[in-house]
Amino acid sequence: TSSIIMNQEELKVEHSKMEWHEGSVKGFAGKQLIEQPNGGLKLVKVQAHCSYPTHLHPDKDEYAYVLKGHVAFEIGDQVFNCTESDFCIFPAKTKHAIHNHTTEEVILMVGAIRK
Numbered sequence: 175t176s177s178i179i180m181n182q183e184e185l186k187v188e189h190s191k192m193e194w195h196e197g198s199v200k201g202f203a204g205k206q207l208i209e210q211p212n213g214g215l216k217l218v219k220v221q222a223h224c225s226y227p228t229h230l231h232p233d234k235d236e237y238a239y240v241l242k243g244h245v246a247f248e249i250g251d252q253v254f255n256c257t258e259s260d261f262c263i264f265p266a267k268t269k270h271a272i273h274n275h276t277t278e279e280v281i282l283m284v285g286a287i288r289k
Contacts, residue, residue, distance in 0.1 A: 194219055199226050201274075204284075215285040220245065222279060226272040234288045236264040238272070243280035246273040 187207050194203035201224025205217040213234065220226075220243075228248065238247065240260045247254045247262045248271040254262055264270040266289055274280045 189217060200224065202226055211288070213285060213287040215283065217241075218282040218284045220272065220274040220280040220282065222274060222277045224274050228269050228271040230269045231264075231266055231286070233266060234286045235266050236270070236284065236286045238262050238264070238285075239283040241281040241283055243274070243278050244276050245280045245282065246275060247271075248273065 189205050189207060192205045194205060196203050201221035203219045207215045207217065218238075238261070240256050240258050242258060244255070244257050247256060247264075248269075249262065249264055250268050250270070254260075256262060272282075
C-alpha cells in the first residue's frame with residue numbers, strides 16, 4: 175500500500191502559518207494544503223464581488239466545500255447558491271464558475287481528483 179504522508183511533519187498542515195498566494199484571477203487567493211499526482215486540496219479565499227470565469231477541466235473532477243460566506247456555483251446550466259457547510263461537485267468536462275456577489279469574503283476548501 176502507498177501513503178500520501180511522507181514524514182511526521184506532514185501529518186498536520188499548519189495553514190495558519192501559510193501565506194495566501196494570489197492566483198491568476200483577481201480577487202482569488204489560495205493556500206495549497208496537499209498536492210499529489212492524482213489531485214490536491216487547497217483553501218481558497220474569494221474577495222467580495224469577485225468571480226472566477228467559466229471554465230472546464232477535461233481530466234479531473236473538482237469539488238468545493240463552503241467554510242465561510244455565501245457563494246454561487248455555476249455548474250453546467252444550473253446555479254447553486256451555497257452557504258457554510260454546503261458541498262458541490264464540478265464534474266470533468268462540465269463548465270463551471272464561482273461567483274461571490276456579496277460584500278463579504280468567502281472561504282472555500284477546493285479539491286480535485288484526476289481521472
